Amino acid sequence: MKLSVVIPVYNEINTxxxxxxxxxxxxxPKEVIVVDDFSTDGTREFLREWETERRTKSKDEVRxxxxxxxxxxxxxxxxxxxxxxxxxxxxxxxxxxxxxxxxPKLIEPILDGRAYVVYGSRFLGTPRRVLMFRHTLGNKLLxxxxxxxxxxxxxxxxxxxxxxxxxxLEHLHLRSNRFGFEPEVxxxxxxxxxxxxxxxxxxxxxxYWEGKKIKWMDGLKAVFAILWFHFFDSETEDxxxxxxxxxxxxxxxxxxxxxxxxxxxxxxxxxIGSGTGNITKFLLDRELIIATDVEPKYLTxxxxxxxxxxxxxxxxxxxxxxEIERYRSFHIDSVICFNVLExxxxxxxxxxxxxxxxxxxxxxxxxVPSHPWLYxxxxxxxxxxxxxxxxxxxxxxxxxxxKVVLMKYFNRIGxxxxxxxSKVLRRKRLPSFQLGIYNFLxxxxxxxxFFPLPFxxxxxxxxxxxx
Numbered sequence: 001m002k003l004s005v006v007i008p009v010y011n012e013i014n015t016x017x018x019x020x021x022x023x024x025x026x027x028x029p030k031e032v033i034v035v036d037d038f039s040t041d042g043t044r045e046f047l048r049e050w051e052t053e054r055r056t057k058s059k060d061e062v063r064x065x066x067x068x069x070x071x072x073x074x075x076x077x078x079x080x081x082x083x084x085x086x087x088x089x090x091x092x093x094x095x096x097x098x099x100x101x102x103x104p105k106l107i108e109p110i111l112d113g114r115a116y117v118v119y120g121s122r123f124l125g126t127p128r129r130v131l132m133f134r135h136t137l138g139n140k141l142l143x144x145x146x147x148x149x150x151x152x153x154x155x156x157x158x159x160x161x162x163x164x165x166x167x168x169l170e171h172l173h174l175r176s177n178r179f180g181f182e183p184e185v186x187x188x189x190x191x192x193x194x195x196x197x198x199x200x201x202x203x204x205x206x207x208y209w210e211g212k213k214i215k216w217m218d219g220l221k222a223v224f225a226i227l228w229f230h231f232f233d234s235e236t237e238d239x240x241x242x243x244x245x246x247x248x249x250x251x252x253x254x255x256x257x258x259x260x261x262x263x264x265x266x267x268x269x270x271x272i273g274s275g276t277g278n279i280t281k282f283l284l285d286r287e288l289i290i291a292t293d294v295e296p297k298y299l300t301x302x303x304x305x306x307x308x309x310x311x312x313x314x315x316x317x318x319x320x321x322x323e324i325e326r327y328r329s330f331h332i333d334s335v336i337c338f339n340v341l342e343x344x345x346x347x348x349x350x351x352x353x354x355x356x357x358x359x360x361x362x363x364x365x366x367x368v369p370s371h372p373w374l375y376x377x378x379x380x381x382x383x384x385x386x387x388x389x390x391x392x393x394x395x396x397x398x399x400x401x402x403k404v405v406l407m408k409y410f411n412r413i414g415x416x417x418x419x420x421x422s423k424v425l426r427r428k429r430l431p432s433f434q435l436g437i438y439n440f441l442x443x444x445x446x447x448x449x450f451f452p453l454p455f456x457x458x459x460x461x462x463x464x465x466x467x
Contacts, residue, residue, distance in 0.1 A: 001111065003030040003103065004086035004166070008076035009047070010037040012094040016046060022100045023092060024060055028107075031061040033083045034094075035076040038067050072178030081169060089169055093160040097204050105199055106163050115197040116168045116304050117189050119154060120161030124200035138219050145223060146183055149230035150190035154198065158182050158222070161201055168194050168304070171297040179218045180225035187229035191245060193276075194304050239381050239429055241297065244276045246435050252442035257338070257460075258282045260410065261365045264462045266333030270357070272319050273340035276301050284309070288330060292317035320344045324357050333359050338367040339458075342384040352400040360467040364402065368393065370409060370459040376422030378429065388459055402463035409456025412448045414438065418457050 005023055009016060023032055036044050044066065051064050065079050081089060088107055092100065102120070109115035123140070143157040162185065171192065176184040189196060247254070258279055267287040274280050274291040275298050283289045290313045291302050299316060306312040317324065319340070335354050344350050354364055369379065369387040379387065394404050417434055421427045438445075448456075 001029075001088050001107075002086035003028050003107065004084035004089045005030055005032045005092050005100075005103075006077060006080035006084060006089060007032065007034045007092045007094050008037060008073050008080065009034055009039060009043055009094040010070065010073070010076070011039045011041040011043055013039070013042045013046060015096050016043055016094055017050070019092070019094050019096060019100075020050070022096075024062075026100050026103050028103055031063070031084070031086060033080045034062070034064045035080045036064065036066050037072065037076045038070040072176075074174065074176035074178055074181035074184070077181060078174055081174075084166060087166050088163060089166055090163045091160060098160050099202055099204070102161075102201050106161060106201070109197040109199065110163065110165055113308070114195065116165045116194040116300075117196045118163040119156060119196065119198045120159050120163075120201035121154075121156040121198045122159060122201060122203040123155045124198065126200040127202045142183070142219060142222050142226070146186055146226050149226055150187055152186070152190055152196065154186070154196075156198070157186050159201075167296075167300050168192070171300055176225065178221075180221060183222050183225040184229045187226065192301060192304075240383065241276075243382065243429055244278065244298075246430070246432055248276050248278050250435060250439040253439050254278050255282070256442050256446065257367065257410075260460055261336070261367075261462070264334075264363050264365060264405070265336075266363065268330060268332050269334045269336060270324075270327055270330075270332045271336040272317065272354075273337065273343075274298065274302055274314075277305050279336065279338055280306065287311065289313070290315065290327060290330065290332070294318045319350045319353060320346060324353055327357055331359050332357055333362040335362070335364045337364065339369070341366065341368050342379075342386055342388070345385055347385075348396055348400065351396060351402070355400045355402060355465055358465045360465060362465050363405070364397075364461075364463045364465075366393075366397075366459075366461040366463065367410070368459050368461075370456055371415075374415065374418060374423070374457075376418075377426040378418070378422040381428040390459060393459055393461060397461065397463045401465065403466055404461060405464050406460070406462040408452070408460060409454065409458070410460045411445070411457040412451075412453055412455060413445055414457035415455060 007019070034047060036047055047064050063083060065083060067076060067079065077091065088110055090103065090106065092098065106118055106120055109118050139156065139158045143154055146157045147154055172185060172188045174181065174184060174188070269283055269286050269288065270290045270292070271280055272292055274293050280289070280291050280302065288311055291306060292315050293299055293302065294316065299314060302314045307314060335358060341347050341350065358364070369384060370390070372387050372389055375387045390407060394407055397404055417438070421430055
């Protein structure tokens with residue numbers, strides 16, 4: 001894999017030449033992207049001279065970007081990430097505190113498939129310069145506070161050595177301009193549930209007279225950033241993803257849904273619209289699982305979570321546009337389609353494609369939103385084209401050749417919350433605290449099995465292809 005080394009630079013005239021030399025000496029296929037954050041100490045002028053006179057001497061591609069004004073480390077890194085073309089991206093500070101010869105060790109967990117993100121930890125026992133106890137204590141306290149919020153067990157959240165698979169980095173939507181980058185990127189990789197590894201690194205810390213820039217005020221800002229990006233930041237994520245992430249935490253509710261379909265599930269499963277794997281995780285005991293989605297971000301998430309299992313195949317599939325004949329050789333006996341059909345304009349075409357793919361006797365397990373009169377603001381923002389009536393769905397399934405084995409309403413009490421939030425309050429999404437309460441009450445909600453009332457938030461259906 002090609003490595004992209006992104007070096008943010010601000011007023012590092014005393015170290016920039018040496019760090020560039022050390023980076024270029026690393027014997028790995030790489031590109032080097034230097035982002036000068038409007039230095040005023042001669043660094044900018046040095047880079048222009050170095051770029052014209054010395055870059056041609058390196059076998060590696062080197063690009064230098066010049067920020068139009070001083071914007072901060074986070075902004076410089078975002079500029080560098082946009083320029084990166086390698087499959088792996090590593091951050092390299094422009095001082096001499098971190099040692100480029102450790103790149104092979106840092107990228108190893110990504111190369112062997114264990115990790116999507118790697119943090120180089122200064123506190124795992126390798127040689128490091130003994131310096132500034134209070135500064136070290138501050139780093140450990142920030143890491144502890146970050147871990148409380150993210151539920152990670154990092155030892156060094158503030159490390160300057162962070163390595164990413166490029167596809168993971170592209171989905172983080174970063175926006176911190178200054179030193180808030182470290183807690184922001186940590187919070188967002190935790191939310192995406194990427195596999196993170198730490199490796200020990202050596203560290204040669206420097207004192208403030210040597211050019212160290214981070215101050216105690218930056219520590220306070222980091223505390224604020226940890227809180228903000230864990231509890232409040234949602235502007236950078238789309239509503240569908242926010243909803244899926246909230247639903248992922250509803251373990252009881254997801255298990256309840258799956259339990260309704262489990263008796264009808266075969267051994268070779270195609271899941272259409274796997275999202276972030278809320279249902280996929282219950283399929284580990286199957287013989288074959290093909291998990292699909294149309295959104296690259298979700299495919300990255302699924303690969304990060306499930307690709308270590310050989311029985312999983314994870315692929316892009318748009319059932320509304322693409323034929324699924326290529327899966328015929330897998331002899332699929334079950335298709336899971338939960339909360340997907342309502343997003344497809346030509347839903348009958350999609351149902352016909354699923355019918356043609358299934359083996360004789362195979363089953364479609366379907367979950368869709370019910371009651372057209374309940375369609376409201378949340379449906380619109382989630383991209384729903386419709387909600388289904390019971391007779392309407394049954395007719396569509398039978399029209400393409402399916403025999404309806406099961407058709408019933410599900411989640412009856414949830415209709416009250418949906419009506420309130422979507423029709424009355426016209427919200428864009430369901431509030432997290434309501435979903436949390438709902439998940440807690442699932443054992444009581446299961447009592448609906450004894451009261452089969454003719455309504456519900458969803459319709460669940462099992463349709464069989466006759467042998």
